[in-house]
Amino acid sequence: MNQFAKVKGPKTYKRMLWKNGLGETLEIERFDDAKGLAYRISQAAVVEDGVFSDFSGLHRTLVLISGTGLVLTHSDSEQHELVRLLDMAKFSGGEVTQAKLHHGAIEDLNIMVREDDYLAEVSPMLPLSEYRWCASENTVYVGIYAVSQCAFRSLSSQTELDLEAGAMLKFDVTDSINLIWLSGQAVLIKIVETPQIEALS
Structure with a gap:
């Protein structure tokens, strides 16, 4: 990872x-x-x-x-x-x-x-659920906040890792990710740029 x-x-x-x-x-x-x-x-x-x-x-x-x-x-x-x-x-x-x-x-x-420039996509992470996202030019931040002690597996590398309570796991937004969340409560946070509408002249 x-x-x-x-x-x-x-x-x-x-x-x-x-x-x-x-x-x-x-x-x-x-x-x-x-x-x-x-x-x-x-x-x-x-x-x-x-x-x-x-x-x-x-x-x-x-x-x-x-x-x-x-x-x-x-x-x-x-x-x-x-x-x-x-x-x-x-x-x-x-x-x-x-x-x-x-x-x-x-x-x-x-x-x-x-409010005018960004949107936060925030969701809870549930044990034994699969999470995946693809790299996007509009995504500026992807992170997982561990509310409790957590464990997860990277399906790409088949590596299992732990995350201590209160830690933030920050991903490279240029990568596509595929995870299985194994245990613990966590919050997935994605921040994306919103399309800018040009004013009509």
Whole structure:
């Protein structure tokens, strides 16, 4: 697997304060371009009820990775209830979003992409399921975040590997991948560029 994938462990993540100052985030991946933040993947603990930071211009996907859950209420009146491991919510970072915990602190995985330019395809990975994807010029990031200790097999090399809880397995986007997920909970993250529509003159 080393020829097309790299593993980052939790000790390598950048610890930083939330934008609203009410907590801390572990920044796993980040890419900035001439326009500013293009995409970011991070992990955070929510320990009390409160309002999320304003990330106008970004689209968010929030995945529950530990705890008994929370309810997100947005200013457009939409609600998301995350109660099971790997439940997820997708919403605009510009919404005023209130979080209410069910019973104690939770941890979440947060994927943010710039709304006008990128799309995040986020899905849970299930044991004994096969996953494959082909190289695409529109794909800018492919990674697997291990929520728990995981094991998987590369069908191309017939190699079995383990992934520690909290680690991120990042793939080379120019390669086509075929895996069997053997055990453990994980999240597959693909970020793609969206087609740009030229304005009519």
